[in-house]
Amino acid sequence: MSSRSSRERLTFLVAVIPPVVMIFGAPLVMPIVEPFVFGLPFNLFWHVMWLIIGPVILTLAYLVRTRGE
Amino acid sequence: MRMEIIALIIIFGWLIVSTIVAIMAGVLKKFSLEEWTVASRNLSFVVVFFTLAAEIYSAFTFLGLAGWAFNYGAPIYYALAYFVxxxxxxxxxxxxxxRLSRKFGYITQPDLFMHRYESTALGILVAFSGIAFLLPYIQLQIQGTGIIVEIASYGAIDRTTSILIAYICVTIFLFIGGYRGLAWTNVLQGILMFVAAFxxxxxxxxxxxxxxxxFNRVLSTSPAHLTLxxxxxxxxxxxxxxTLTLTTLGFWMFPHLVSRMYAAKSERVxxxxxxxxxxxxxxxxxxxxVGFSSLLLFPKLPNPDTAVMVSAREFFPPVLVGIIGAGGLAAAVSSGGSLIQATAVLISRNLIQRGFLRGLSDISTAWVARILTIIVSVVTLILSLYYPSLLVNLLLIAYSGVVQFLPGTMFAMLWRRATKHGIFAGIVVGTIVVLLTTFYWSNPLQINSGIWGLAANFPVAILVSLLTKPPSEETLNKFFT
Incomplete structure (x- = not known):
């Protein structure tokens, strides 16, 4: 039981990484237009990048949560 | 063949195929309340994935994202952010x-509130608020349908006719196919979207x-479009x-999205x-x-929400315009259908079966929900066609309104001491604050009204809960063991 609750806590900590970074990183990232990356303004590239790595982080959280079940 | 005929064949061809698939999905299963509302809770990963995808690709996404990029520029990145x-x-x-829906047989979001807090009144409040905030979204999908089909058909079919044809099909496939039918149309839409997006x-x-x-050209002509x-x-x-915080917390407070999670065949899925x-x-x-492109290509575009369809017509032959139009129509009608079904189920389950007409059997409730699908469709069609601006104010506060369910949802699982009075008072106070910070003092300090509502809701819910009697130990033990 304690193993499950510690896994749930760890899952929570991993899963909140994308919202925390994207919400609280906005003041730093949103003013940056240049350099362009892959032709995109940096702040737009940042959002597209998170569309790619967000699921990787959540997959990690999923593996933590379901490990051993 | 004339170009508008080609596009129309593709657009309505997709609609007919979707309707047939949805009807088949429904008639192959025995009709019951659980089957019609949450597909007997056995949808597989692929189907659940595409039903969630359909929520991303609504009429707003297809029309509004480009419209916002055209009008405002970088602020629309918030939508990409909340997709994460x-x-x-x-x-x-x-x-x-x-887990809770399986354990206790929930089919709607207010079922959780009614059961956990032992309060019919709280369930009715949540159902009523949910319905009030879903209706303007249905209207939005209906109006989006008209715009998409009218432009994609090169004006061969007007908005009213296209809306009527599309929503007659939606009502038929919802009536027969229920949630399972809707889910399968989402799968078809998901595939079509890959082609349209490419x-x-x-x-x-x-x-x-x-x-x-x-972006070099946008930077030189209108640099303000590229940053806040x-x-x-x-x-x-x-x-x-x-706004990003609001959408992050509020997305899963919409009643139709909660049903998505109830319908998955396991927690893992x-x-x-x-x-x-x-x-x-x-x-x-x-x-x-495409929104940014349109800014340079069609700077005088009278309605920026038409940017995607106008661009498609400019660059592609009618066959491809038809495919993109079919994608847009799919986005609008699948989201509209989902919202109509959720509204019908909220009324039949939480306002009728568990509210004013207790004792109604599950199968009768399912039939009521089916009939309500027709009524909700007709009412929202009439509102869309004859009173298009009637629900605009509700749309402004929809996200801020549903996010007021967050304390009740969180405390249901995390805090034994939360009471029906606390959650009820929190929702009422939070909603009043949302109304004040939307219509009287708009978004003070540029902070979204929903966040102000939550800032009032949480302390009220906690304080009133501490002062009032909690639910029975018997109920609490079901949730916390």
Missing amino acids: TAYSTGFLLAPYYN MLFTIPILAFGNIGEL PGAKGIHGIPWYMS AMRSCAWMSWYSVLAVPIVL
Whole structure:
């Protein structure tokens, strides 16, 4: 039981990484237009990048949560 | 063959195929309340994934993302951001929603509130608020349908006719196919979206040679479009952060999305669908790029929400315009259908069966829900066609309104001491604050009204809960053991 609750806590900590970074990183990232990356303004590239790595982080959280079940 | 005929054949061909698939999905299963509302809770990963994807690709996404990019520029990045962050919230809530619905037989969001807090009145309040905030979204999908089909058919079919044809089909397939039928139309839509998004991605390349050249030109002609506070100067960092927080927390408070989690066949399926959803959201990026392209290509565009369809007509032959139009129609009608079904189920389950007509059997409730599907469709069609601005104010506060369910949802699973009086008072006070900070003192300090509502809701819910009697130990033990 304690193993499950510690896994749930760890899952929570991993899963909140994308919202925390994207919400609280906005003041730093949103003013940056240049350099362009892959032709995109940096702040737009940042959002597209998170569309790619967000699921990787959540997959990690999923593996933590379901490990051993 | 004339170009509008080609496009129309493709658009309505898709609609007919979807209707047939949805009807077949429904008639192959025995009719029951659980089957019609949450597909007997046995939808597989692929189907759940595409039903969630359909929520991303609504009429707003297809029309509004490009329209916002055209009008405001960088503020629309908040939508790309919440396609990531809202699924983190969904990932965390999904196993609880799914587990509780299986354990206690929930089919709607208010079922949880009624049961956990032992209060019919609270369930009715949540159902009533949910319905009030879903109706303007249905209207939005209906109006989006008209815009998409009218432009994609080169004006051969007017908005009213296209809306009527589309929503007659939606009502038929919802009536017969129920939630399972709807889910299968979402799968078809998901496949179509891959094709449409790829075609839209080529528009800025055809127009400017490459994406970098597009943004170089935007930077030289309208640099305000590329950063906050955007082209109109009204969407600063506080607005961005509070709106992203609001959508991250509020997305999974919409009643029709809670049903998505109830319908998954296991907690794992629900979690995995949320985990991988953001990859699908990449398909929304071309729409934003088309919005920026239109800014340079059609700077005098009278209605920026038409940017995607106008661009498609400019760059593609009728066959491809028809495919993109079919994609747009799919986005609008699948979201509209989902919202209509959720509204019908909320009324039949929480206002009738568990509210004013107790003792109604499940099968009778399912029939009532079916009939209500027709009534809700007709009412929202009439409102859309004859009173298009009647629900605009509700739309303004829809997200801020539903996010007021957050304390009740969180405390249901995390805090034994939360009471029906506390949650009820929190929702009422939070909603009043939302109304005040939307219509009287609009978004103070550029912070979204929903966040102000939550700032009032949480302390009220906690304080009143501490002062009032909690639910019975018997009920609490079911949730906390």
